[in-house]
Amino acid sequence: MKTKNKIDIKRRKTRTVRVGKFFIGSKYPILVQSMTNTATKDITSTLKQIKQLEDYGCQAVRVSVRDKEDALAISKIKPVISIPLIADIHFDVNLAFESIKNGADKIRINPGNIGDKKKLIDVIKFAKDKGVSIRIGVNAGSIRVIRENKVNFLKWTVKQWADEMVKEAIEYVDFFEKFGFKDIIVSLKADDVERTVLANKIFAKKTDIPLHIGITEAGPLISGLIKSTVFIYKMLSYGIGDTIRVSLTDEPYKEVVAGFEILKTLGFVEYGPTIISCPTCGRCEIDLIELVKKVEEKIYSNPILRKKAEGKKIAIMGCIVNGPGEAKYADFGICGGKGKGVWIENGKCIKVIKESEWLNEIIRKIMSF
Numbered sequence: 001m002k003t004k005n006k007i008d009i010k011r012r013k014t015r016t017v018r019v020g021k022f023f024i025g026s027k028y029p030i031l032v033q034s035m036t037n038t039a040t041k042d043i044t045s046t047l048k049q050i051k052q053l054e055d056y057g058c059q060a061v062r063v064s065v066r067d068k069e070d071a072l073a074i075s076k077i078k079p080v081i082s083i084p085l086i087a088d089i090h091f092d093v094n095l096a097f098e099s100i101k102n103g104a105d106k107i108r109i110n111p112g113n114i115g116d117k118k119k120l121i122d123v124i125k126f127a128k129d130k131g132v133s134i135r136i137g138v139n140a141g142s143i144r145v146i147r148e149n150k151v152n153f154l155k156w157t158v159k160q161w162a163d164e165m166v167k168e169a170i171e172y173v174d175f176f177e178k179f180g181f182k183d184i185i186v187s188l189k190a191d192d193v194e195r196t197v198l199a200n201k202i203f204a205k206k207t208d209i210p211l212h213i214g215i216t217e218a219g220p221l222i223s224g225l226i227k228s229t230v231f232i233y234k235m236l237s238y239g240i241g242d243t244i245r246v247s248l249t250d251e252p253y254k255e256v257v258a259g260f261e262i263l264k265t266l267g268f269v270e271y272g273p274t275i276i277s278c279p280t281c282g283r284c285e286i287d288l289i290e291l292v293k294k295v296e297e298k299i300y301s302n303p304i305l306r307k308k309a310e311g312k313k314i315a316i317m318g319c320i321v322n323g324p325g326e327a328k329y330a331d332f333g334i335c336g337g338k339g340k341g342v343w344i345e346n347g348k349c350i351k352v353i354k355e356s357e358w359l360n361e362i363i364r365k366i367m368s369f
Contacts, residue, residue, distance in 0.1 A: 012239040014210045017133050017183045019060060020084030020105035024133075024185060024242050025210045030268055031243040032259035033060035033212075034252045035088070040070040043077060049252060050081050055301050056256040057271065060243070062086040062108060071098035078103035086135070093119040100132050106185075108135040111172045112144050124181045133183040134176070138169045139216050140190035140199075161190065162198035169203055184209050185243070189216035193231045200240055210242035217247065224248045225258055232262050257300055272300055273309040273366075276326055276333075277316040284318035285338040286355055292316055294359055299366065308369045314362065315344070332365055334358055 016025035024031060034053055038045040040063045050061050065071050065087045078085050086106045087099035093114045096107050100123075107127065114120050127134055143164055145151050153161075165188050176184055186209050188199040196215055204211060213235050218224035228246040235241045246258040260271035277292045278284065295316060299305045315333025317323030323335035328347040335342045341358060343350045345365075353361055 009237055009239050012204055013208060014242060015182065015208045017185055017210055018131070019086070019133050019185075022059065022084055026242065028242075030236075030241060030263060031059045032057065032256055032263065033062065033086075033243055033245050034058050034255040034259075035062040035245070036064070037252060039066075040064055040077070041067075041073045043073050046073070047077060047080065050077070050083075052253050052301070053256055054081065054083055055303060056253045057260055057300075057303070057306070058083060058253075058256045060084045060086060060106075062088050064088050065095045065099050068095070068098055071095050071102055073102075074099055074104055075102040078105075089114075093123055096123045097126060100127060100130050104132065106133045106135060108137050110137045110139065110142060111175070112138075112142060112147065112168065120175075121179060124176055124179050128179075128181050128183070131183075133185060134181070135185040135187060135212060136169060136172045136176070137187045137189070138165050138172070138199075140165060140195055141216075143168050158194045158198055161195045162202055165190070165195075165199040166202045166206070170206060173207065173209060185212050186210075187212040187214070189214060191215060191217040193227060193234070196231055197234050200235060201238060204238070204240045211240055212243040212245070213241040214245040214247055219249060221248055221250045221254065224250075228258065229262055233266065236266060236268070253301075270310045272306040273312040273314045275314050275316065276330060278318040278323070280318055283321060284336075286318060286336050286341075288316065288318040288336065291358060295362055298359070298363060305363065305366055309366045312366070312369070316358075316362075332362075334362075 011026045014025045016023050016027055036046055036049045038049050040046050053061055060083055084105040086108055087104040089096045089107055089109045091113050093116055099107055111120060140161055145164060146153055169186055169188055173184060188203055190196045200211060200213060215228050215231050218227050232244055244259050246255045248255050263269045264271045278288060280288050299309055313330040315327040315330035317327050317335050327333040327335045327344040332345040335344060339355050340352055343353050
């Protein structure tokens, strides 16, 4: 899936960390991941969601581990999925042990909310023994000085925030490496672009540890996607970022599509086709919005269709103003009119087809490749 990136950057050199069957680091492609929003102990619902994420191309999935039942469920989930499973641990270090025992490929912890350092040492040693990697997650809203109410953080500058986040992350890294544990990934996240960019830039200069990048609590679909896109672009332009998550208050599979589309736009990967379509206006006499949604869902949720359509440009145009020119520029597409449209391939008008046949004709064409 790797292709020449369009922003001509040289990725920051990092160590390599294994997560299940994947490797993370500058020698390997940037991974796109997401997180389930089901109760992990509800194995049926969790597996259904992971299967959907896999269909859309997700390369690693994180699940919440809130109690022992969630940890035990990992043993039932892991054998029937094809991507690495990451256990999200907070507060109770015993859940890290249970998750590793039950097959987690990686655990994500915030050492700041794991109070027992002795038990944390035991987890580090156990993970090392089992070949399980650990992501150290540092979020702006939960760094130690805030938790302990030691400062008036409301008056902090962006630099002060970034410095405190990095300071805490480095402290945790040093603690882990003190016990010979090197399979570390770090994330430094805030809910805005400025603090998150600066924290990651500062940290990246101090260590060779791979970075998982993203904005935390980014928000609903549109605002969250815009914020995440700006941030991820900035990070990748600096050569920083080895795994990404586009956190959205929406269905998890949309995070996967968003992540790949960002990487595709920047030239890091191929992921399905490029769909060009009208924003619609008063001239449009068909339900173009609904059609484009159906085309997109049909292609991106199907690994076979998505792969066959990779690198193709598909035009779905709603009227005769810009439609003919745009459709001729695409590999194939439709220039629509009322109830019918002209089917165009490689710049040539091939035939006129009914509106009701458009979706099937697009899928048929993709399957012919």
